[in-house]
Amino acid sequence: MDKRADRGMSGKMAGKTVKRVGTDSGTGSRKGVKRDKGGVRDRVRDNVKDGVKDRVRDNVKDGVKDRVRDNVKDRMKDNTKDNIKDSKHKVRDGEGKNGAGESGKRFDGNEGAFSRQRSGEKCRDGSSPRVRKGAEGLSVSKKQNGGALNAEKRREDSKRGGSYGGRGSRRSNSICPVLNLCGGCQLLDMEYAKQLAFKQKQAEELLKGLCPVKPIIGMKDPFHYRNKVHAVFDRDKKGNIISGIYEENTHHVIPVEKCLIENQKADEIIGTIRGMLKSFKIRTYDEDTGFGLLRHVLIRKGFSTGEIMVVLVTASPVFPSKNNFVKALREKHPEITTIVQNINGRGTSMVLGDKEHVLYGKGYIVDELCGCRFRISSKSFYQVNPVQTEILYEKALSLAGLTGQELVVDAYCGIGTIGIIASKAAGKVIGVELNQDAVRDAVNNAKMNGIENIRFYCNDAGRFLVNMAEQGEKADVVIMDPPRSGSTEEFMDAVGKLGAEKVVYVSCNPETLARDVRYMKKMGYRAAEAWLVDMFPGTVHTESIVLLQKSVK
Incomplete structure (x- = not known):
């Protein structure tokens, strides 16, 4: 072609x-x-x-x-x-309490038997916000089933007539419906007299050969003693709003409307907030997705004054209709004296964040203890059992035997409770605390009570005492109240160099107490006597006081 x-x-x-x-x-x-x-x-x-x-x-x-x-x-x-x-560090209550001289050498003592394990919060008082954290335990994802396995194991133990670590028999019909899931009140089903006997025996075994242990001081009414109550908010599988606690060793929320060791008014307020969320279209925070607003609610109540603080922990500073929400809550509970919004947008196990906004009132409450008034903010370390706290502090000061001439060092002083109470019978008191918020409260507390012979320093307790010793300063009495992890060698070495004639050691962990008493014995101190105060009925925890006296050479 x-x-x-x-x-x-x-x-x-x-x-x-x-x-x-x-x-x-x-x-x-x-x-x-x-x-x-x-x-x-x-x-x-x-x-x-x-x-x-x-x-x-x-x-x-x-x-x-x-x-x-x-x-x-x-x-x-x-x-x-x-x-x-x-x-x-075993931080107190998960809220920034001084970690017992964090720069010093730490011991490797076994703290498991007396460590309360609720997710996140490592509690100074042996309780849990749940961080009862925060304080005081293990955090895992909601999707993990370790807690379910633990709960199943506890249920099997219960069926076999078992007990908490073999420490006493449980009744078949529990007085708490979530006892085998919560893990917080290990001895709640044990008769109170048997609880006290168990704690006495444990302390005697741990302090055997160190000093005599006086009979434990129990409570007349061992229920509803906690003046600090925390609830985590979530939704169940059906989408219903729930509040309660984390199942032991998990982030799975167990619905709890009433707790036998918590203040009843606090539980009532939490229930009211739970019922208000739907009408105000406030979503609970979802840990898996990071969406939602309300994470936790914290209630603090003054035992003597009746003042009540409500802390709303939100994931975002943006709080829609917050003014109307606060107004509605106050109408239902006019006894509330202050409401605070705490912002915690971090994906951590800690309950409280760094930023806060006062939505109503002063932003703090005031309570009375041993004749002194104390300002308590959301993050303040303040003992949760006010009735037994007075007994504890009075016994500690009795052992100190102050005459009005002594220089007293209040180590790990928190908001200054023991030091301010001791200042009435001492010549001069020095309080040392690492947490800035606590020191600020301590200074205000001293002013509120008209105390002029006390000074507070924001510093690590161990480092501060070392500096005192290096400068040739002396102290007559040292009152120490460290966290569950106990003290440090650095701190105790400094106590010896200060030449203190008496050391009053207040402890929430008999195991680390016994360890530290042995070390103080090497420093030339002998343990004269130990006292036990049951601060936490229903749990395995107790507070101990040991008087250490400098041995005469």
């Missing part, structure tokens, strides 16, 4: 092609081609738009999935870091 034939064939084929393309107009004209090109452009444009929309939608979905996955990973990393830090 020659070139002309080839061109002709091509033209025919082109003509046919034009005719097919221009079928809408019934002709193969150029006009039809133009119109069809417009249609092609429309279809291409629509396809591009649809493709872009699909890609955007897919990207958004992938982005959300990635963010949720990253949030979960970050939270697990943060929780792991927090647990490592908590296991090293």
Whole structure:
């Protein structure tokens, strides 16, 4: 075929092609081609738009999935870091209490038997916000089933007539419906007299050969003694709003409306808040997704004054309708004296965040103890059992035997409770505390009580005493109340160098107490006597006081 034939064939084929393309107009004209090109452009444009929309939608979905996955990973990393830090320092109540001279050398004593393990919070008092944290235990993801396995094990122990670590028999019908899930009140089903006997025996065994142990001082009414109550908020599988506590060793929330060791008014207020959330369209925080607003509610009540603080822990500072919410809550509970919003947007096991806004009232409450008044903020360390606390402090000061001339060092002083009470019978008192908020409260407490012979220092207790000793200063009496992890060698060495004639050691952990008493014995001190005060009925925890006296060479 020659070139002309080839061109002709091509033209025919082109003509046919034009005719097919221009079928809408019934002709193969150029006009039809133009119109069809417009249609092609429309279809291409629509396809591009649809493709872009699909890609955007897919990207958004992938982005959300990635963010949720990253949030979960970050939270697990943060929780792991927090647990490592908590296991090293045993921070009081999960709220920044001085870690017993954190720069000093730590002991590796076994603290398991007396360590209360509720997620997140490592509690100074042996209780749990749950961080009862925060204080004081292990954090795991909601999806993990370690707690369920532990709960099942406890249920099996109960069926076999078992007990908490073999420490006493349980009644078959528990007085608490969540006893085997909570893990906080290990001895609640044991008769109170037997609880006291168990604690007495444990202390005697731990302090055997060190000093005589006086009979434990129990409570007349061992229920509803906690003046600090914490509840975590969540939703159940049906989407219903619940509040309660973390199941032991998990972040699975167990609904609790009433607790036998918590203040009843506090439980009532928490129930009211739970009922208000739906009408105000406030979502509870979801740890898995990071969405939602309300995480926790913390209630503190003054035993002597009756003042009540409500702390609303939110994941964001943005609190829709907060003024109306506060107004409605106060109308239902006019006894509330202050309401605080605490912002905790971190994916950690700690209950309280760093920032706060006062929504109503002063932002703190005031309570009375041993004839002195104390200002208590949301993060303040303040003993949770006011009745037994007075007994504890009076016994500690009795053992100190102050005459009005002594220089007293109140180490790990918190908001200054023991030091301020002791200042009435001492020549001069020095309080040392690492937490800035607590020191601020301590200074205000001294002013409130008109105390002028006391000074507070924001410093590590161990380091501060070392500096005192290096400068050749002396102390007559040292009162020490360290966290559950106990004291440090650095701190106790400094006590010896200060030449203190008496050391009054207040402890919430008999195991670390016994360990430290042995070390103080090497420093030339002898343990004269030990007293036990049952600060936490229903649990395995107790407070101990040991009087250490400098041995005469």
